[in-house]
Amino acid sequence: MSEQNGGPPGEGLDVAVLDYRMSNLASATKALESLGADVRVVDDGEQLGTPDAVVLPGVGHFGEAMARMRARRLDVAARRAAEDGRPLLGICLGLQLLFEQSDESPGVDGLGLLPGAVRRLETEEKVPHIGWSQVEWRPGVPFAPEPGDPHSSIYYFVHSYVCEPEAPEMVLGTASHGASFVASAGWGVVHGVQFHPEKSSDAGLGLLTRWLRGVSARDGVQAEARE
Numbered sequence: 001m002s003e004q005n006g007g008p009p010g011e012g013l014d015v016a017v018l019d020y021r022m023s024n025l026a027s028a029t030k031a032l033e034s035l036g037a038d039v040r041v042v043d044d045g046e047q048l049g050t051p052d053a054v055v056l057p058g059v060g061h062f063g064e065a066m067a068r069m070r071a072r073r074l075d076v077a078a079r080r081a082a083e084d085g086r087p088l089l090g091i092c093l094g095l096q097l098l099f100e101q102s103d104e105s106p107g108v109d110g111l112g113l114l115p116g117a118v119r120r121l122e123t124e125e126k127v128p129h130i131g132w133s134q135v136e137w138r139p140g141v142p143f144a145p146e147p148g149d150p151h152s153s154i155y156y157f158v159h160s161y162v163c164e165p166e167a168p169e170m171v172l173g174t175a176s177h178g179a180s181f182v183a184s185a186g187w188g189v190v191h192g193v194q195f196h197p198e199k200s201s202d203a204g205l206g207l208l209t210r211w212l213r214g215v216s217a218r219d220g221v222q223a224e225a226r227e
Contacts, residue, residue: 008036016051031198045073058093063105095192115166125178155195
């Protein structure tokens with residue numbers, strides 16, 4: 001699609017950003033729009049429709065976020081999108097919500113799209129971890145930058161909790177704040193990053209660009225299969 005016509009990476013893509021009134025909505029939406037995506041802000045799960053991709057941003061408390069998502073049926077919408085094979089990207093708290101549970105809110109179920117749990121960041125450094133850190137990517141991650149360019153893998157973090165995927169192959173990238181932690185995780189069409197790409201300057205926009213190109217390529221393959 002956009003790779004063929006020379007347009008921006010998100011050109012022609014319907015990207016739904018889930019809004020549960022507790023996220024970095026404006027900055028995430030602006031970043032995606034700057035890359036050419038047709039962004040729809042969805043605050044009611046019944047209105048999700050059939051987007052090309054879904055973005056789940058987030059800032060704040062795990063339990064409160066899940067309560068708000070359930071009240072708006074956005075949890076149902078997110079699960080349905082993943083089941084339908086629509087790429088889903090979680091950002092910061094949005095990544096944590098993809099997992100089954102969190103120490104921040106014992107007894108509260110997450111979306112359960114990624115097996116594993118969320119734990120408090122154990123480090124001798126100050127928590128929350130606020131600032132810029134470099135991510136070491138696993139080889140072959142489609143939205144990671146090209147190897148050998150460390151400056152393109154420095155992103156902005158704000159968090160006190162980290163994800164612990166059940167399977168090692170779900171770990172896509174790691175970073176360090178006195179101790180190593182998971183900076184990106186995913187499986188199938190469901191992925192997430194612990195940092196804020198929309199606040200990470202050119203490195204963050206680069207990551208979103210590569211993710212949108214992956215969505216575009218997948219959408220093009222599916223369209224050809226339907227013809």
